[in-house]
Amino acid sequence: xxxxxxxxxxxxxxxxxxxxxxxxxxxxxxxxxxxxxxxxxxxxxxxxxxxxxxxxxxxxxxxxxxxxxxxxxxxxxxxxxxxxxxxxxxxxxxxxxxxxxxxxxxxxxxxxxxxxxxxxxxxxxxxxxxxxxxxxxxxxxxxxxxxxxxxxxxxxxxxxxxxxxxxxxxxxxxxxxxxxxxxxxxxxxxxxxxxxx
Amino acid sequence: xxxxxxxxxxxxxxxxxxxxxxxxxxxxxxxxxxxxxxxxxxxxxxxxxxxxxxxxxxxxxxxxxxxxxxxxxxxxxxxxxxxxxxxxxxxxxxxxxxxxxxxxxxxxxxxxxxxxxxxxxxxxx
Numbered sequence: 001x002x003x004x005x006x007x008x009x010x011x012x013x014x015x016x017x018x019x020x021x022x023x024x025x026x027x028x029x030x031x032x033x034x035x036x037x038x039x040x041x042x043x044x045x046x047x048x049x050x051x052x053x054x055x056x057x058x059x060x061x062x063x064x065x066x067x068x069x070x071x072x073x074x075x076x077x078x079x080x081x082x083x084x085x086x087x088x089x090x091x092x093x094x095x096x097x098x099x100x101x102x103x104x105x106x107x108x109x110x111x112x113x114x115x116x117x118x119x120x121x122x123x124x125x126x127x128x129x130x131x132x133x134x135x136x137x138x139x140x141x142x143x144x145x146x147x148x149x150x151x152x153x154x155x156x157x158x159x160x161x162x163x164x165x166x167x168x169x170x171x172x173x174x175x176x177x178x179x180x181x182x183x184x185x186x187x188x189x190x191x192x193x194x195x196x197x
Numbered sequence: 198x199x200x201x202x203x204x205x206x207x208x209x210x211x212x213x214x215x216x217x218x219x220x221x222x223x224x225x226x227x228x229x230x231x232x233x234x235x236x237x238x239x240x241x242x243x244x245x246x247x248x249x250x251x252x253x254x255x256x257x258x259x260x261x262x263x264x265x266x267x268x269x270x271x272x273x274x275x276x277x278x279x280x281x282x283x284x285x286x287x288x289x290x291x292x293x294x295x296x297x298x299x300x301x302x303x304x305x306x307x308x309x310x311x312x313x314x315x316x317x318x319x320x321x322x
Contacts, residue, residue, distance in 0.1 A: 034242070036243065040243070072246045072273075072276055073246055073247050076238075076243045076245050076273075077243050077244070077269050078272055082272065084246075085276070116272055116275065162268065163267075163269075
């Protein structure tokens with residue numbers, strides 16, 4: 001069940017995970033990108049923890065919107081607008097439909113990412129993590145294994161979107177950093193009890 | 198001082214690139230407002246939504262044409278476009294060449310639709 005409380009817990013767990021994996025994410029990004037994914041997300045995570053500690057939220061929409069704005073402002077790079085658009089889209093969807101379930105919410109988030117980044121499945125981006133996860137949430141079959149398998153699949157993909165696309169075939173054989181950071185998002189979503197399928 | 202009706206916004210991953218291009222454009226377009234928004238807030242390589250938004254609000258002009266270097270600059274620019282009342286057009290064109298073309302044409306009061314036509318040939322992304 002979605003609640004203000006468990007989304008708050010989710011975001012705190014996600015932030016802690018990002019801070020912990022900062023170096024690893026930047027290493028993944030050094031291989032096929034500009035090497036700043038870990039640092040950028042860690043900056044966003046620190047700002048998000050602060051924001052959540054300083055504020056009380058009355059609606060899920062307000063909470064999701066604030067998460068999105070912190071990501072847009074503090075992460076920077078490509079990940080800021082992408083993660084930010086995901087949460088801002090979720091905020092909008094939750095406002096339009098108060099009964100929206102987690103699958104609907106995540107679908108709105110994915111839609112926001114795709115509108116912003118124009119990526120589709122198989123281009124070695126965070127979208128390759130989001131699509132299988134959204135499908136699994138819809139079918140009530142999400143597990144940590146589903147999340148991990150989706151990241152693992154990005155290794156053999158050739159990047160055709162994002163900074164890694166400049167490398168062409170040379171991007172094959174590396175995990176996508178955005179898919180990896182998104183896997184932390186979804187694992188902590190399970191941990192926080194937001195997904196209780 | 199607002200010299201023309203349309204201003205130019207330059208977004209680059211590097212502060213010096215955006216500032217350097219501004220310098221180049223100022224040479225051919227002394228009366229056009231050109232504002233750079235390069236790098237992150239702490240001067241690192243990257244683009245910043247906050248920095249771009251602040252640059253947008255700096256314009257006295259209500260119409261802005263914007264040029265950028267790489268993909269993530271575009272995403273931050275798009276977010277800034279969505280959160281302002283100003284009319285901003287983004288061009289997926291060669292950064293230096295198209296900004297230079299637009300500046301030269303604005304300086305001599307060429308209408309935007311004619312500028313658009315010329316910029317279309319410089320589309321690279």
